Amino acid sequence: MAEEFIYSKLVRPLLFRLDPELAHRLTLGLLALARPQEARPDPPELGVTLWNRRFANPIGLAAGMDKDARAAWAWQALGFGFAELGTVTPRPQPGNPRPRLWRLPEHQALVNRLGFPSAGMERVGRRIRLLRRAGIGLRLGINIGPNLERTGEESLAEDLLELIAALGPLADFVVINLSSPNTPGLRAWQAPKRMRALAEKIAAPGKPGGDGPPLAVKISPDLDPESLREVVRAARELKLDGLVVANTSAQRETLGVSFPAPGGLSGAPLRRLTPSLVAQVFRLSEGALPIIGVGGVASGQDAYDYIRAGARLVELYTALVYQGPTLVRRIKAELAALLRRDGFASVADAVGGGAS
Numbered sequence: 001m002a003e004e005f006i007y008s009k010l011v012r013p014l015l016f017r018l019d020p021e022l023a024h025r026l027t028l029g030l031l032a033l034a035r036p037q038e039a040r041p042d043p044p045e046l047g048v049t050l051w052n053r054r055f056a057n058p059i060g061l062a063a064g065m066d067k068d069a070r071a072a073w074a075w076q077a078l079g080f081g082f083a084e085l086g087t088v089t090p091r092p093q094p095g096n097p098r099p100r101l102w103r104l105p106e107h108q109a110l111v112n113r114l115g116f117p118s119a120g121m122e123r124v125g126r127r128i129r130l131l132r133r134a135g136i137g138l139r140l141g142i143n144i145g146p147n148l149e150r151t152g153e154e155s156l157a158e159d160l161l162e163l164i165a166a167l168g169p170l171a172d173f174v175v176i177n178l179s180s181p182n183t184p185g186l187r188a189w190q191a192p193k194r195m196r197a198l199a200e201k202i203a204a205p206g207k208p209g210g211d212g213p214p215l216a217v218k219i220s221p222d223l224d225p226e227s228l229r230e231v232v233r234a235a236r237e238l239k240l241d242g243l244v245v246a247n248t249s250a251q252r253e254t255l256g257v258s259f260p261a262p263g264g265l266s267g268a269p270l271r272r273l274t275p276s277l278v279a280q281v282f283r284l285s286e287g288a289l290p291i292i293g294v295g296g297v298a299s300g301q302d303a304y305d306y307i308r309a310g311a312r313l314v315e316l317y318t319a320l321v322y323q324g325p326t327l328v329r330r331i332k333a334e335l336a337a338l339l340r341r342d343g344f345a346s347v348a349d350a351v352g353g354g355a356s
């Protein structure tokens with residue numbers, strides 16, 4: 001395909017000559033110029049209904065690519081069924097000092113330790129309100145997290161409450177990010193006891209099953225099996241609306257990668273880790289907890305594997321950097337063909353259907 005050729009032979013080599021963060025800013029700046037246009041209709045068998053909302057297809061943009069909600073029209077034009085914007089913090093903050101983003105092309109991977117650079121909830125909220133007013137069809141999840149040094153019990157709960165109050169009404173679903181490896185102290189909140197304490201504090205406006213938006217928690221792929229079991233139990237007791245499985249990994253050698261700097265590893269190496277976590281969460285929750293699968297998705301087969309393992313929706317980030325703007329359309333065509341091959345009338349019929 002011409003576009004694919006142009007991206008791999010021309011655009012990517014140019015972008016990859018630039019510092020990774022500069023390339024990201026440049027790309028996002030260009031994508032932000034995209035104007036509203038009709039999304040191409042997806043075949044009905046790719047539609048998914050979750051949380052009383054219809055997603056035109058199950059492929060979403062993962063959090064971190066568009067932290068400040070700058071390019072939603074472009075995500076719609078590229079064919080995504082939804083985009084998870086953020087992580088958004090209450091107040092604007094710059095994130096960690098640079099360098100803080102690296103490419104590992106031999107692994108089709110990235111390492112980042114951005115540390116939640118964010119324009120803050122007011123600006124992001126204003127942008128999303130404009131998108132809503134203009135009638136964007138794309139489903140919008142909003143991923144939220146605390147400002148730096150706000151991971152103590154009181155301050156974390158305060159930050160999350162503020163974020164849910166400000167952004168919840170604008171979101172199709174909200175994801176609480178408890179799994180970034182780049183905000184000191186954050187991942188400790190995945191411990192069920194602490195997760196419970198937190199849930200009690202934020203129960204009022206964002207209450208799972210209450211008036212607020214559907215509320216999911218994004219977990220780390222580095223949880224050991226016992227912790228994972230406990231997290232799933234806690235998520236069910238707390239009546240969370242879902243889990244996003246999973247964030248970037250702090251592992252290296254176990255995933256066949258040697259890279260010295262600390263930070264979160266994303267991309268192809270996560271395929272060794274995350275699909276089996278999705279399968280475990282699906283089994284442990286007896287299919288009752290909606291799962292968004294994310295980590296290393298780069299093809300229709302990968303998306304299908306996540307769905308068969310138990311994911312209702314699938315997201316990607318790193319593969320878009322390596323494969324460019326035609327990726328989502330290709331994944332959807334491949335996924336539709338795989339569903340047809342195996343006799344599934346819809347994505348929902350394939351969820352949790354075992355290995356393909």
Ligand SMILES: Cc1cc2nc3c(=O)[nH]c(=O)nc-3n(C[C@H](O)[C@H](O)[C@H](O)COP(=O)(O)O)c2cc1C
Pocket residue numbers: 062063064065067086087101110112114116143177180218246247248265266267268270294295296297315316317318319
């Ligand atoms: C540069 C970069 C920044 C990210 N920032 C965030 C973030 O702000 N919040 C979040 O929940 N996940 C963030 N992620 C994690 C992704 O959402 C996703 O969980 C992870 O990259 C695995 O998916 P992938 O292999 O398709 O990239 C980030 C990932 C990358 C590569």
